[in-house]
Structures are given as structure tokens and as C-alpha cells.
Amino acid sequence: MEKKNYSYSFILIGVIAGLTAILDYIGVMTFPFGFFGVSAFYIGAAFFTAFAIWFRWRALIAMYIGLLIGALISGTFTIFALLLAWGNVIGAAIPMLIFNSKKLGLNKELKKVKDYVAFILTATICQNVISAVWVLGGFVIFGIMPLEALKMAMFGWILGGIAVTIIIGIPLLKFATPVVRKTSFSK
Numbered sequence: 112m113e114k115k116n117y118s119y120s121f122i123l124i125g126v127i128a129g130l131t132a133i134l135d136y137i138g139v140m141t142f143p144f145g146f147f148g149v150s151a152f153y154i155g156a157a158f159f160t161a162f163a164i165w166f167r168w169r170a171l172i173a174m175y176i177g178l179l180i181g182a183l184i185s186g187t188f189t190i191f192a193l194l195l196a197w198g199n200v201i202g203a204a205i206p207m208l209i210f211n212s213k214k215l216g217l218n219k220e221l222k223k224v225k226d227y228v229a230f231i232l233t234a235t236i237c238q239n240v241i242s243a244v245w246v247l248g249g250f251v252i253f254g255i256m257p258l259e260a261l262k263m264a265m266f267g268w269i270l271g272g273i274a275v276t277i278i279i280g281i282p283l284l285k286f287a288t289p290v291v292r293k294t295s296f297s298k
Contacts, residue, residue, distance in 0.1 A: 134177075
């Protein structure tokens with residue numbers, strides 16, 4: 112029985128890492144609206160949140176691996192990617208912790224007003240602010256982006272990320288969560 116759980120975790124991490132790499136590539140290469148390759152329409156943000164809420168720690172590990180692979184295939188990988196990828200992982204960990212807390216009693220299918228409020232506060236606002244500050248701040252610190260571009264890049268990242276997470280993330284959680292709950296991977 113224990114081997115089965117490890118097998119599920121290994122498969123799940125591989126699948127989510129692959130999806131994350133593809134979403135990262137699409138966000139960087141297909142929709143590079145913004146500054147220094149920072150996409151203002153980064154569709155991965157909505158999926159990263161859902162993956163983390165559904166699959167917890169396995170999704171966070173997979174996201175980190177997938178973000179590094181995505182940076183490699185898009186040609187944007189630098190040694191700093193090892194640190195910068197944590198911004199997206201930490202941002203997704205916040206809604207994961209909130210929605211998986213038994214004390215808060217939130218429903219991943221977003222059935223009540225409090226579920227929507229929690230999602231908007233954590234998965235849209237908090238996640239995007241954390242990831243923008245971490246990654247873009249890192250760009251400035253590592254000399255990838257000039258300080259003068261930081262304000263505009265953050266503005267685009269946060270507003271674009273909030274829009275994407277609301278437009279894609281809410282329906283994704285609302286309608287896909289019942290399907291995900293029926294799989295062995297969500298346990």
C-alpha cells in the first residue's frame with residue numbers, strides 16, 4: 112500500500128512539473144506583454160494555485176521543478192532561476208495552506224461567499240503580490256532588470272495575475288475540484 116502512494120506522488124509530481132513547464136513557456140514566450148519577459152498575462156498563475164490547493168506539497172515540489180524546466184526550454188534560465196522560482200511556489204503555498212486548513216472550513220469548490228473571499232484574498236491578491244515582489248525584486252537585485260522598470264513591471268504582473276486568477280482560477284476550482292476529488296491523486 113505504501114508503494115502505491117509513492118507511485119502516485121511520483122506520477123503526480125511528473126505530470127504537474129510537465130504542465131508547469133509548458134505553462135511557464137507559454138507565459139514567457141507566447142504572451143510576453145510587459146517588461147523584460149515578465150508576462151502581464153501569465154496563465155500559469157491560475158493553474159499553479161489550483162494545483163497547490165488540490166495536491167498540496169506534491170504540487171509545490173512539481174511547480175518548482177516545472178518552473179526550472181520552463182525557464183530552460185524558453186531560454187530564460189540563469190543560475191538565479193533556482194532562487195527566483197521560489198516566488199511562485201511561496202505565492203501558491205498561501206492559498207494551499209488556507210484552503211486545506213480544517214479550522215477555516217473553506218470549500219475548494221467555492222460554494223459560499225467566504226470561499227470566494229478567501230480565494231480572492233489569498234490566490235489572487237496575496238499570491239500575485241508575493242510572487243511579483245520576490246521575482247521582480249530578484250530581477251533588480253541580480254541586475255536582470257533596472258530599478259526604474261520595477262514599478263511598471265510589478266503593476267503589470269499583479270494586475271494581470273489577478274485578472275488571470277479570477278477569470279481562469281475561479282471556474283477551474285469550482286468545476287474541476289469535484290473531478291479531482293474522485294481521483295487517487297488528491298489523497
